[in-house]
Amino acid sequence: MDKLRSLEIFIATCDGGSFAAAARLCGSDPSTVSKAIGRLEAQLGLTLFQRSTRQLRITSAGERYAGTVRKMMRELSGCEEELKQINRSPSGTLRINSAVCYGHLYLRPLLRAFCLRYPDIRLELEINDLHVDIIDNDIDVALRTGYVKDSRLVARRLSPMDFLVCASPRYLEEFGTPRRREDFHSHAWIGFRIKETQQLQPIFLPDESGEYLPYDLERRYLTDDGEAMAYMCADGLGFAQLPHFLAKEGLDSGALVSLYPYFRPPDPGSGVFAIYPKRDFLPAKVRVFIDFLNDALAARGESANHTWAENWAPLVPRV
Structure with a gap:
């Protein structure tokens, strides 16, 4: 039996948890699987599985070997797929x-x-x-x-x-346009809560020199949905600092205006x-x-x- 077939049987045994399950996955029989694993262990001089009458348990050496084999088989499969597609349309x-x-x-x-x-x-x-x-x-x-x-x-x-500090024209008409970041304390702000961490997305506003620095503001409204934040801003609830892909539709349509030049995190x-x-x-x-x-x-x-x-x-x- 060739080495590649032995490795395929080895991975099937890892996935199936038994020689019988591996045999079903490989279209073979448990005896053939057991012999293939035995030959592979003899070649390596290692025990890949601990056998008992009740279960088959992979050893630490087997787990390490399985990781390398899986990586090799993925790369081989990717190479074969790439070569197959050279002379045909992507599919x-x-x-x-x-x-x-x-x-x-x-x-x-x-x-x-x-x-x-x-x-x-x-x-x-x-x-x-x-x-x-x-x-x-x-x-x-x-x-x-x-x-x-x-x-x-x-x-x-x-x-x-890139982030833009946005508001709706209607909001600015009603409540005025802030000129300094200190002015935002008297305005409503829509905050974004990150789902995975439940932390609030920080707000960056320019200081007198134009440098963007984090600024602590009370968020009157909160959402964990970016599109909802953009729509709430366009509806006139307050200011929001929106990523460029969230702000684009509103800015293009005139539903939003951008107060300051864009902010790009240095990270x-x-x-x-x-x-x-x-x-x-x-x-x-x-x-x-x-x-x-x-x-x-x-x-x-x-x-x-x-x-x-x-x-x-x-x-x-x-x-």
């Missing part, structure tokens, strides 16, 4: 996981054009703000605002995340990222999706280091 199921607001406002309007261009790609779209394990959940690409460093993943920045981990598993051969379906997304963002003035917010004329150009 297969593309599983995308996106942050809620970005998915609704930026991604969803692009999907029809993408599907028309690549009819052999089937989309599975998940919209949530949970930081799911991309590899364990078989996600091809995730769109996230920020990322957690993980050596198994590639995080490719699509754009910075290099801040921004909008396409995150996908690290591999030698990026599947064609993932590559064309990211290229398509970059082209669509470029059409609206966004790239890895720029957004349209840089050129947006604020109501109060200088503090």
Whole structure:
């Protein structure tokens, strides 16, 4: 029996928890599975499973070996898929996981054009703000605002995340326009509560020199939904500091105005990222999706280091 087949049986045994279950997964029989595992252990000089009459338990050496084997098999599968797709159109199921607001406002309007261009790609779209394990959940690409460093993943920045202090024209007509950040104490503010941590998103306002610094303000209204925050702001409930992708629709329509020039967090981990598993051969379906997304963002003035917010004329150009 060749080594690759032995490794496939080994992984099936890990997943199934018994020789009988592995035999069903591999279309074989328990005796063949047991012999294959025995030969593999003899080659390695290691015990991969502890056997008893009641159960089969993987050893610590077996767990370490399984991790390496799984990685190798993923890379092999990715290489084979890449080579198969060199001379044909991208195809297969593309599983995308996106942050809620970005998915609704930026991604969803692009999907029809993408599907028309690549009819052999089937989309599975998940919209949530949970930081799911991309590899364990078989996600091809995730769109996230920020990322957690993980050596198994590639995080490719699509754009910075620029923030704008926004209000509705109706609110400003009724309550006036603040000129200094101290003036905001007499105005209503809409705050954002981060679901996973339950912490409030900090507010950054420019000081007399124009430098943005965190500023402590009472939030009269709170929400954990970004779109709701933008709509509450457009409805005239008060001020909100909105990411550029949340502010764009309201600013374009005139439902919102931006008070100051944009604020960009200095943290290099801040921004909008396409995150996908690290591999030698990026599947064609993932590559064309990211290229398509970059082209669509470029059409609206966004790239890895720029957004349209840089050129947006604020109501109060200088503090």
